[in-house]
Amino acid sequence: MTELTKTLELKLVKPNAHKRRKLQETREAFQQALHAAFDARCTTQTEANDVVVNYDLSGYAKNALKNYVPQLTTTYNAGELHDDHPVRFTNEGLRLDHKPENAIEWYVKIPHHDDYCLWMPAQPNPDQRDWLEALNAGDAEMGESRLFERDGTWFLHVTATRDVDVGSGVSAENRTPIGVDIGEASLVTVCHRDECGSPTAPELWADEGKTVRRLRKTYFTATRRLQKRGSERIADSFGDDLWNQIDDVFHRVTREVVEYAESVENPVLVLEDLTYIRESMDYGEYMNRRLHGWGFAKLHAQIRYKAVEKGIPVETVNPRNTSKECHACGEVGYRPKQATFKCTNDTCWLGEYQADVNGAVNIADRYLSGESRSREYENDDDSAEDGARLTAPQDSQADADTQQKTLGTYAS
Ligand SMILES: [Zn+2]
Incomplete structure (x- = not known):
């Protein structure tokens, strides 16, 4: 058995004005918390927690920051931050739902605040459909996810892992x-x-x-x-x-x-x-x-x-x-x-x-x-x-x- 990991790409389908505003709020709060924890040079989860706890973010985003900021300050020893960091959520943050009866079949639940999240229709990369089926059936494991905007469109990248068998290596014609x-x-x-x-x-x-x-x-x-x-x-x-x-x-x-x-x-x-x-x-x-x-x-x-x-x-x-x-x-x-x-x-x-x-x-x-x-x-x-x-x-x-x-x- 080999563990296979892939980043699954989903495009959020035309979020309405209300949902776009919520996404932007999440992004702004995340950026502020990230910069604050980074500027404070937090090198441990506890130090990062003391900073990010004050921001209006879901626990999934805060936990992601607690992992991420110490990596930036110690492992990568980053000097400065760019402004366009995607919002990160830990693995339990996101939920996936499939409604094959709808024109847009896939839905994702994106955490906003602690007790508030957004269900949004999403269009996956069609080549990754097998991975979504595996995730939806619990046969693949969801890892961290990242939310970002590019040219006015919102995307979600979700890390997924599953076990595969590398096979016998018999040639195609045999x-x-x-x-x-x-x-x-x-x-x-x-x-x-x-x-x-x-x-x-x-x-x-x-x-x-x-x-x-x-x-x-x-x-x-x-x-x-x-x-x-x-x-x-x-x-x-x-x-x-x-x-x-x-x-x-x-x-x-x-x-x-x-x-x-x-x-x-x-x-x-x-x-x-x-x-x-x-x-x-x-x-x-x-x-x-x-x-x-x-x-x-x-x-x-x-x-x-x-x-x-x-x-x-x-x-x-x-x-x-x-x-x-x-x-x-x-x-x-x-x-x-x-x-x-x-x-x-x-x-x-x-x-x-x-x-x-x-x-x-x-x-x-x-x-x-x-x-x-x-x-x-x-x-x-x-x-x-x-x-x-x-x-x-x-x-x-x-x-x-x-x-x-x-x-x-x-x-x-
Ligand atoms: Zn015949």
Whole structure:
């Protein structure tokens, strides 16, 4: 196990005039206390405490100052202070909340005075979503946070730490790709190919898909009714409760996905590339429905952080047509029913196949066909050509028979 620490970046979303004033008050009080303790050359926590105790700040900011000022005066032996020091809070100061039902999903609680704090919507760095999910679930630990303003915008930087497994160091081409398909009927579907190239051990979380759909439907109908009656507060807490139930389902499923990967030798989990999907709005109604904001990103983020904890690499691939192509021949087919994929190639043995499993195999295959890209290279433009045809391994008839039998056990 290795401890990984990262600074998470959040931008506070358009605080209103009242909240901006409160933030400025906090900053001014913090600057004054910092300068006073620094000018008094406080070298211990006790000395710093005697100075900062007089300022109108939360205990979290005062405690941060008690740690920080002695560092400045002794460790760094700083001669003078700049004026633009961020406000610091100790680790318990900040709270994070996730409301996936809102347009702005994340909220942070920022301490103001001792008994007063501000809940504010915040936009995280989208690449750090997995860390926020880990923090929100208590699987990462929050450290000190810093609040500052730049060009009129307020930011929060939060230090977070979690344990990760560095993994086995097996090279990328020697890994077994496991395709992870996130859908509607089946919330998540995973599948990989065995040594002979046959899709094997498909696992579908179909009941969970049903549960999540039911909870979401309850949320939308019930909160609308409550809001009509003017019961905003009840609607809020009822809604929170339902989304927490959904989140519980998500956490269980994503844990099981990672367990599935652990049962495969040298696995790599392969997900569809979200940035790709966000950029391309023409993937059609099916893809847009699947995305529908929160669910897709939340499941991805949870899978990511849980996989890293176990030392399992995660890669993303181009999502184009993963649900429409035949994993056996590459032909673009169609779905006569939600759960069924039909290949339209007359010479292909496949015929009809479980649609989500077909999608998961396609996703896994893109890793091997070189369409995957690491997170580190996310901004590279080399995968702009997304028309590359999937060349699936040609299955022998014997493989096909096995597949048909496998299919029988989970076809709906
Ligand atoms: Zn086919």
